[in-house]
Amino acid sequence: xxxLDTEAYQIHFIPFASDNPDKRPVANTGIAxxxxxxHAALLELQQPAxxxxxxxxxxxxxxxxxxxxxxxxxxxxxxxRRAERTVVWLGxxxxxxxxxxxxxxxxxxxxxRPIEREWSExxxxxxxxxxxxxxxxxxxxxxxxxxxxxxxxxxxxxxxTRAWVFQEVVVAKTGIVLxxxxxxxxxxxINLLDGVCELDLQDVGAAKSMMHSSKGxxxxxxxxxxxxxxxxxxxxxxxxxxxxxxxxxxGNVDATNPRxxxxxxxxxxxxxxxSQISPSYELPIRSVxxxxxxxxxxxxxxxxxxxxALKDRDLSTDLPSWVPDFSRPLPSxxxxxxxxxxxxxxxxxxxxxxxxxxxxxxxHALAVQGHIISTISSICPVSFPTFDPSQTLHELLxxxxxxxxxxxxxxxxKKFPHDHILRTLLAEGAAADDTSNNEDYDSTIALQxxxxxxTLLEACxxxxxxxxxxxxxxxxxxxxKVQYRYYSxxxxxxxxxxxxxxxxxxxxxxxxxxxxxxxxxxVAVLLGSRTPTVLRKVEDDGQWxxxxxxxxxxxxxxxxxxxxxxxxxxxxESFVLS
Numbered sequence: 001x002x003x004l005d006t007e008a009y010q011i012h013f014i015p016f017a018s019d020n021p022d023k024r025p026v027a028n029t030g031i032a033x034x035x036x037x038x039h040a041a042l043l044e045l046q047q048p049a050x051x052x053x054x055x056x057x058x059x060x061x062x063x064x065x066x067x068x069x070x071x072x073x074x075x076x077x078x079x080x081r082r083a084e085r086t087v088v089w090l091g092x093x094x095x096x097x098x099x100x101x102x103x104x105x106x107x108x109x110x111x112x113r114p115i116e117r118e119w120s121e122x123x124x125x126x127x128x129x130x131x132x133x134x135x136x137x138x139x140x141x142x143x144x145x146x147x148x149x150x151x152x153x154x155x156x157x158x159x160x161t162r163a164w165v166f167q168e169v170v171v172a173k174t175g176i177v178l179x180x181x182x183x184x185x186x187x188x189x190i191n192l193l194d195g196v197c198e199l200d201l202q203d204v205g206a207a208k209s210m211m212h213s214s215k216g217x218x219x220x221x222x223x224x225x226x227x228x229x230x231x232x233x234x235x236x237x238x239x240x241x242x243x244x245x246x247x248x249x250x251g252n253v254d255a256t257n258p259r260x261x262x263x264x265x266x267x268x269x270x271x272x273x274x275s276q277i278s279p280s281y282e283l284p285i286r287s288v289x290x291x292x293x294x295x296x297x298x299x300x301x302x303x304x305x306x307x308x309a310l311k312d313r314d315l316s317t318d319l320p321s322w323v324p325d326f327s328r329p330l331p332s333x334x335x336x337x338x339x340x341x342x343x344x345x346x347x348x349x350x351x352x353x354x355x356x357x358x359x360x361x362x363x364h365a366l367a368v369q370g371h372i373i374s375t376i377s378s379i380c381p382v383s384f385p386t387f388d389p390s391q392t393l394h395e396l397l398x399x400x401x402x403x404x405x406x407x408x409x410x411x412x413x414k415k416f417p418h419d420h421i422l423r424t425l426l427a428e429g430a431a432a433d434d435t436s437n438n439e440d441y442d443s444t445i446a447l448q449x450x451x452x453x454x455t456l457l458e459a460c461x462x463x464x465x466x467x468x469x470x471x472x473x474x475x476x477x478x479x480x481k482v483q484y485r486y487y488s489x490x491x492x493x494x495x496x497x498x499x500x501x502x503x504x505x506x507x508x509x510x511x512x513x514x515x516x517x518x519x520x521x522x523v524a525v526l527l528g529s530r531t532p533t534v535l536r537k538v539e540d541d542g543q544w545x546x547x548x549x550x551x552x553x554x555x556x557x558x559x560x561x562x563x564x565x566x567x568x569x570x571x572x573e574s575f576v577l578s
Contacts, residue, residue, distance in 0.1 A: 041089035041178075055079055057164070066281045073279040077267030080168045086175035086186070090157045093180035095150050100182050102147065106131045107188050128195045134203050151196050152210035154179055160216025160223075163255035163264040166245070170226045171267055190224050206389050222248040226268070240304055242269045243296055247308055251329020258285050261326040262292045275299035290323045290364050301352035303368070303529040307334040307549050310514050320364045321545040322577045332499040332514050335430045335531050335551055345430075345530040349558035351569050353528025365543065366577040370526035371567035373555070374505035376519055376534070380405045383515070384497040393453050393487060396494045397425050402502060414508030419443040420553055422450060424502060424510045427551040431496040432489070449486045456484050505552075507564065513550035521547055527572060531556065535575065543578040 038056070062068045080086060106127050128134075133144015159165060169175065175186030184192075197211040197220075206212050226245065245268040246261075255261050263279045271277070275295040280288070296305045308324035310331055319325055335345065348370070356367035382401050394400075399422055406416035420443070428441040449456075459480050473481070496512075503511050505523055513534050522535045532555055534547040560566060 040092060055083065069281055070279045073263050074266070076164075077167055077171050081171040081173070081267075083172065084174075086168065086172035088159065088169070088175060088177045088186060090154055090159055090177060090179040093150070093153065093182070095180050095182065096146075097181070099147050099150055100180075102131060103150075103182065103192070104184070107184065107192055110188075110192075125195070125199070128192075128199055132196055132199060132203075134199055148196065148200060148210055151193060152214050155193060155211060155214035155216035155220060157216065158254075160219045161252070161254050163249060163253045163260050166219070166223060166226065166249065166253065167264055167267040169223055170230050187227070190220060190227075193220055194224055218252045222252060240270070240300060240302070242271060243300075243305055243308065246292075246324075246326055247330070247334065250308070250324075250326060255327075257281070258327040259283075259288045262288055271295055271299035285327070286319055286323075286364070289319060289326055292326075293323045294366065297353060297366070297528075298355050301355060301528060303353055303526055303533075304336065306529065306533065306546055307336055307531075309546055310334075310548060311516065320366070320578060321547070322366045323364075333431055333496050335427055335496070335549060345556045346558055347525050347532050347552075347556055348527050348529050351527045356574075362578070364578070368526050368528075368575050368577060369572040370524045370529070370533075370575065371571075371573060372522050372524050372535075373532070373564070373567070374507045374509055374523050376503050376511075376517060376521045376523065377506045378409045378504045379517060379519060380502040382502070384500060387495040387498045389491070392457065393450060393491050393494065396491065397422070397450075397497065399425070399450065405502075406504075409504060414510075416504075416510055419447040420510055421502070422447055424512050424551060424553050425497055426490065426493055427496050427512055428556070429489070429493045430551065431493040445486065446490060449483050449490060452483060453487060456480065456487050460484065509552050509554065511550050511552040514548035516547055517550075518547075523550065523552060524575070525555070525567060526575075527569065535577075538578060541578070543576045546577050 061072045109127055110124050131144070132148050133140045133142075136144055169186065172186070177184050177186050177189040179189075193211070197209075197217060200209045200211045203209075211217060226248075229241075242265065245265045249261060249265060253261075253264075255264060259279075259281060262277065266277060266279070269276060275298055277292055277295060283291075293305045293309075297303060305324065306322055308326075308330065309322055311319075311321070311325070354369055356369065358365065358367065380402060382398055382405060384396075384398075387396070399418065402421050402425065403416075403418055406421060423441070423443045423446070426441070426446065499515050500512050501515050501517060503513060503517060505511065509523070511523065511532075517534050518536070522537070524533050524535050526533050529549065531549040532552045533549050536545045536547050538545055554561070
């Protein structure tokens with residue numbers, strides 16, 4: 001299919017299943033062998049008396065022909081965007097007919113408005129609570145658990161974790177989901193899952209939630225957010241959307257061919273015309289990832305892409321240090337989550353990346369400019385291996401241990417008060433869903449709320465919080481509720497510390513960076529980077545390796561420091577990253 005017909009067609013989106021060796025024949029003018037998963041879908045979808053023009057990936061693209069794959073992948077978004085309808089087949093299910101009717105009845109009674117995004121505005125909570133037996137006991141609880149299991153099974157279907165799903169569903173005009181005998185509008189189905197996920201978490205907690213532990217939990221949220229943005233025109237105005245989409249996909253979706261961890265998201269490319277990426281399955285994976293990263297850097301004139309280039313501790317990888325491994329999940333949250341370009345940090349004072357030419361003949365090297373501002377002299381031994389939302393804020397951040405370490409490594413130029421340590425641990429709220437929050441971070445309030453944590457938790461156990469505000473609330477209860485909301489926000493954003501370490505520089509700067517850092521690494525401000533960058537000198541060839549971007553207290557907004565060498569764009573040093 002090299003060009004698009006104007007005749008209306010439907011897309012039957014039936015992903016490659018894990019049962020590929022078990023083929024079934026289907027016939028029209030000839031015989032084609034398809035997976036039993038696709039065979040079952042065709043039997044369900046066929047209308048013998050009504051001919052249909054359809055697109056089915058398995059049959060319409062010759063996967064063995066690289067040239068055809070390159071051509072078809074480049075127009076895949078248009079194929080799905082111009083289809084009259086996208087049909088998603090999740091497969092057969094053992095769902096009881098009573099449960100199917102209950103689910104359909106619940107969605108028909110919900111006040112669903114697909115142009116909205118906030119969960120509370122999308123559906124009636126009481127309807128979903130009744131459907132899943134929220135806080136119920138006895139027979140109602142067993143019935144609700146069975147329905148939760150049905151929907152959790154849907155989220156565990158391979159469809160949700162296929163890389164190509166993201167593009168094909170987000171750009172679709174309309175769609176329906178077929179899950180056994182259940183047929184439902186795609187937006188309603190995704191938002192039903194969203195509502196059940198949230199209430200299931202409230203009911204039993206993350207550790208016991210079937211929905212939260214499902215493979216499709218995170219991809220479902222990413223699909224919903226991207227579809228909302230696409231339908232409301234947000235995408236066209238959002239620079240960095242391509243990078244943000246690639247970040248959401250890292251670790252959340254699967255692809256048989258690692259190149260598709262880039263190519264499957266080209267529909268979201270916001271790169272300039274001369275930087276557009278053309279699919280080429282003949283290229284090595286190293287070249288595909290390096291090309292996508294370099295074109296993102298040049299098009300956006302920003303080093304935001306480095307935020308995704310975190311590697312394991314020993315930095316051992318076939319990829320250049322500055323190139324993200326899009327095939328693997330990030331080992332730690334970046335400092336610019338949700339929307340990679342949305343942070344209010346501006347360490348390089350909004351000076352753009354200067355689009356330097358490649359150094360020499362090394363096509364996998366990156367030329368950058370900036371200034372070394374200090375050297376890492378001490379790294380805190382306190383580690384944060386995982387994030388457990390059931391823990392208290394004190395257990396998550398270990399502020400007392402951090403303060404004890406700070407006292408043991410006194411610096412002649414600076415002291416490290418608790419509020420500075422807490423500010424650094426939270427990176428000013430960089431992991432917040434709303435990336436503007438780090439602009440309003442208040443160190444005094446944060447420290448007070450942290451210290452009042454035990455009191456707030458006791459008030460929670462007594463039932464005073466987190467109940468909604470009420471006219472009869474006393475001033476003290478209202479103050480508790482405000483504090484508890486801030487406490488809850490601090491817990492959420494504390495995930496930023498996972499697999500990171502606090503460090504101190506020779507000049508007394510307090511910082512937070514991915515655990516791959518070492519004493520002696522250099523901290524630099526690079527032109528085009530919103531955050532400071534940790535670099536490591538490669539002794540044998542004079543080049544540098546990218547280690548991580550970091551939070552550096554007092555350096556996140558281009559501040560001038562008395563007694564420190566002032567840096568300017570004109571006097572920037574040059575570095576080659578290998």
